[in-house]
Amino acid sequence: MSPQASDLITLGHRIRHFRGERGLTLDQLGDRVGLAGSQLSLIENGRREPKLSTLQDVAAALGVDLADLLSRDAPNTRAALEIELARAQKNPLYGALGLPQVKVTKGTPLAAVESLVGLHRELARRASEAIATPEEARRANTELRELMRDRDNYMPDIEQLAEDQVRASGHVSGALTHREVSVMAERLGFSLIYVNDLPNSTRSVTDLVNHRIYLPPASIPGGHGLRSMALQAMGHRLLGHERPGSYAEFLWQRLQINYFAAAALMPREASLSFLSTAKRERELAVEDFRDAFGVTHEAAALRLTNLATSHLDMTLHFLRVTGDGALQKGYENDGLPLPVDVTGSIEGQYVCKQWSARSAFTHTNRTTEFYQYTDTPAGTFWCATQTGATDAGEFSISVGVPFAQAKWFRGRETTQRAVSRCPDETCCRRPASEVSSRWVGKAWPSARLHAHVLSPLPSGTFPGVDDTEVYEFLEAHAAE
Numbered sequence: 035m036s037p038q039a040s041d042l043i044t045l046g047h048r049i050r051h052f053r054g055e056r057g058l059t060l061d062q063l064g065d066r067v068g069l070a071g072s073q074l075s076l077i078e079n080g081r082r083e084p085k086l087s088t089l090q091d092v093a094a095a096l097g098v099d100l101a102d103l104l105s106r107d108a109p110n111t112r113a114a115l116e117i118e119l120a121r122a123q124k125n126p127l128y129g130a131l132g133l134p135q136v137k138v139t140k141g142t143p144l145a146a147v148e149s150l151v152g153l154h155r156e157l158a159r160r161a162s163e164a165i166a167t168p169e170e171a172r173r174a175n176t177e178l179r180e181l182m183r184d185r186d187n188y189m190p191d192i193e194q195l196a197e198d199q200v201r202a203s204g205h206v207s208g209a210l211t212h213r214e215v216s217v218m219a220e221r222l223g224f225s226l227i228y229v230n231d232l233p234n235s236t237r238s239v240t241d242l243v244n245h246r247i248y249l250p251p252a253s254i255p256g257g258h259g260l261r262s263m264a265l266q267a268m269g270h271r272l273l274g275h276e277r278p279g280s281y282a283e284f285l286w287q288r289l290q291i292n293y294f295a296a297a298a299l300m301p302r303e304a305s306l307s308f309l310s311t312a313k314r315e316r317e318l319a320v321e322d323f324r325d326a327f328g329v330t331h332e333a334a335a336l337r338l339t340n341l342a343t344s345h346l347d348m349t350l351h352f353l354r355v356t357g358d359g360a361l362q363k364g365y366e367n368d369g370l371p372l373p374v375d376v377t378g379s380i381e382g383q384y385v386c387k388q389w390s391a392r393s394a395f396t397h398t399n400r401t402t403e404f405y406q407y408t409d410t411p412a413g414t415f416w417c418a419t420q421t422g423a424t425d426a427g428e429f430s431i432s433v434g435v436p437f438a439q440a441k442w443f444r445g446r447e448t449t450q451r452a453v454s455r456c457p458d459e460t461c462c463r464r465p466a467s468e469v470s471s472r473w474v475g476k477a478w479p480s481a482r483l484h485a486h487v488l489s490p491l492p493s494g495t496f497p498g499v500d501d502t503e504v505y506e507f508l509e510a511h512a513a514e
């Protein structure tokens with residue numbers, strides 16, 4: 035509701051209050067200001083905006099100052115409740131319930147007004163509680179990251195589930211094909227249907243009545259994303275997910291389906307066979323793993339974090355950093371000191387400028403991985419970074435290990451070295467004192483707005499999804 039509309043409700047109540055004090059009827063006051071009683075009534079009910087000249091006339095007729103008439107305060111306690119009720123009934127939250135508007139008159143008992151207002155307050159409180167605030171979202175995300183760190187980013191149950199599903203689809207070796215993904219869906223009793231009109235707020239929609247999984251058109255570039263999306267949709271079924279009851283549960287389900295899809299595209303046995311051979315030959319490289327399984331560099335790097343500690347006897351870290359140095363995703367169980375905010379959250383924090391995740395952007399040859407040793411207060415790390423770009427800008431994907439484990443990786447002989455003293459701010463966050471004394475108070479930069487990584491999802495039956503669109507979509511397709 036616009037503040038203007040809400041002010042009109044207060045204004046109307048103030049006019050009615052002063053009119054009552056003067057003992058005037060609507061028609062009597064109307065006569066004095068040249069308005070029909072019915073028009074004055076509309077103004078008192080906040081449904082018509084009076085002209086300034088009318089207001090001046092009304093103020094004069096009631097013997098009050100115009101400023102007094104325009105005050106934003108309710109004239110008395112009952113009026114305050116009535117104003118609050120009128121506003122609440124105009125709120126879309128109430129409108130969505132499809133219930134009638136209650137018109138309060140002089141004869142309405144005070145207890146009835148108090149009761150209605152109390153219910154509206156509770157409705158508003160519950161609605162705001164259901165929406166995950168950015169703080170809640172960040173906290174849930176941090177807790178999940180810590181949980182996965184404790185588990186070395188490894189989930190044996192989902193590994194086994196994916197392995198069984200992939201084997202049953204007839205897959206033998208190499209990259210999982212679209213055909214094999216379809217077979218997996220068929221075994222679950224679902225058919226994969228590619229459509230052009232998926233609701234904007236969804237990545238896929240599953241019709242549980244007609245057993246169909248709707249996906250975006252098969253012809254979109256980078257079709258490997260499509261296999262992953264189909265697998266994620268199947269993951270919800272296979273893992274028995276119910277509608278998430280909280281934001282934390284929503285994130286947990288997301289993590290599980292992503293894990294399932296990755297474990298199906300890069301099955302444990304085949305991946306370990308590939309990675310163990312590479313390790314033995316001291317030729318480990320994310321780019322090779324990526325190419326062998328036909329996935330993105332990021333997917334391969336993340337998959338390595340699932341298997342490295344539990345099966346390859348390595349600790350490691352993973353970073354996805356944007357062109358401006360902000361951390362979008364991060365994982366470590368090797369002690370690399372990730373930048374954190376006061377809540378322990380890492381997303382959106384800037385990583386050290388000396389780290390390979392950032393220095394790779396300035397490196398000229400970007401077709402292959404960039405390798406670097408970095409001395410940090412927590413020891414020396416070796417990192418391999420691959421840069422890329424999307425419509426949203428540049429990004430880098432890094433995987434790294436403590437110095438002693440670099441010997442298994444291609445690129446270990448790099449002569450590229452850097453020293454990082456972060457979180458000490460004099461490392462790369464604080465300008466040199468002679469420079470800052472020259473410029474302090476003489477610069478006015480304008481910040482670029484950060485599209486936040488963890489903005490809260492709109493509330494709804496499914497977080498972040500417009501269910502009306504989804505149901506309409508299913509209606510349209512179920513008839514086919």
Ligand SMILES: [Zn+2]
Nearest residue numbers: 386456461462
């Ligand atoms: Zn630094």
